[in-house]
Amino acid sequence: MTTGTITDIQRFSIHDGPGIRTTVFLKGCNQRCFWCHNPETLDSKPQLQYFADRCIGCGACVERCPQGAHTFVEGVHRLDRTRCVACGACADTCYARALVMVGETKSADEVVDVIIRDRAFYETSGGGVTLSGGDPMLQLEFSEAVLARCRDAGIHTAIETAANVPWERLERIIAVSDLVMMDIKHMDSDRHQAFTGVPNERILANARRLSENGVPLIIRTPIVPGVNDDKESIGAIAAFVSELPGEVSYELLRFHAMATAKYDSLGMVYEAATIQAPTTEDMARLTEGARTWGLAVRHS
Ligand code: SF4
Ligand code: SF4
Known part of the structure; x- marks a missing residue:
């Protein structure tokens, strides 16, 4: 029995790929973006x-x-x-x-049973299932099992990943994925490391290989003030994306400091708590700049 550790199964999601989707959030991530809005998924274990x-x-x-551990x-x-x-x-005793507790172990079959319940909505909306997190690539066997069973059931399959893993792992997951959504946060590797904890060379190489392998790809950049909300940073990413050979689109996602309660509940420091969200004008300006590279660009 293949099992995984998840934080949530969100039904009727409309922000994690095309159509109406069920999004499964997996625990564990090997980046530490200081603005992360899902801190409960960073650690691989229940918390x-x-x-x-x-x-x-x-x-x-x-x-x-x-x-x-508890005192008064x-x-x-x-x-x-x-x-x-x-x-x-x-937690069991706290009425x-x-x-x-956040994070529970589920079998792939248990998760697929929930996903399949909304098959009629996927069919009418062009939706399906999305694995998110955290990074589902860190629980490869579980992710592979869930997506393979969904595919066998005729459900569109998508994965959201940082792609910061060896290519061989991605190669396995794209065999059962109809769509890959991945972030590129900065083209300068030193700045990428400073903001996320890891360099970007492997991520960029994986983006190229995913595109060359023909899997539909959505590249996304969270726009975080002070990190990448300038024309040069987004232009450099857009230039890279424009040279990818496959079916690729580009999205800019507006950062919102909405995770304060979650960080507090985990005893973690939210370094992005006081950062203001980019304005609508900022998002439009950056989107227009990215479009000059001949890309179809959307923004939130
Ligand atoms: S989960 Fe609760 S009961 Fe268990 S060790 Fe932690 S504080 Fe104590
Ligand atoms: S409400 Fe929950 S956290 Fe507060 S004292 Fe009771 S059991 Fe403990």
Whole structure:
């Protein structure tokens, strides 16, 4: 039985590829973009989230935790994450849902059973299934199994990936994918490393090989002020995309600092919390610039 660790199965999604889709979010990513809006997917293992504003101070977690991670200091609940081993016992006992485990193990069959329920919507809208995350490439066997079974059922299959993996892994996944969506965040490798934690050479080489292999490709750039919201940065990416030989389109995605509650719940620092979203005019200006490279460009 092939299993994977996922955070969510989102039905009736309209932002993760064509038509109405079911998007499965997998845990684990090998980049650390400081603006990431899905911090709960970065770590490959299940984690405990704590939403302080929901706590009713009942003390049940203090009794339940075998590690002594929960205490009350002057009447205020405290969680010591250094003690937590993510067993999930406190989340089971917290009726207020202030404590929630994120990340659960599912078999490929269980996930496909959920995806298949909405087959009629996929057929009428041109939709299907999208694996997202995190990066689904880090759980290759599980991703491969889910997509292969969906394909056998006649469902359109798509994957969202950073493509920061050896080519041999991508080669396996494109055998069961009708569409690949991948990010290019910056063409300057040093800046890419500074912003995401990894250089970009392998990502760019994989984009070329994906395109040469004939898999339809959507290249996307999240527009993050101070990172790549300038004409030169987007122009350099657009120039690269314009030279890819296959069926390729290009999208610019507007950054929004909307993940503060998630970062807080995980005890993580949200470095992008105070960054203002690009304006509509900024997005239009960058989109027009990218179109001068002869590309079909969309923006959010
Ligand atoms: S069980 Fe939940 S609501 Fe009760 S004290 Fe613990 S965190 Fe707060
Ligand atoms: S998940 Fe387990 S170890 Fe972590 S705080 Fe809750 S009960 Fe304690």
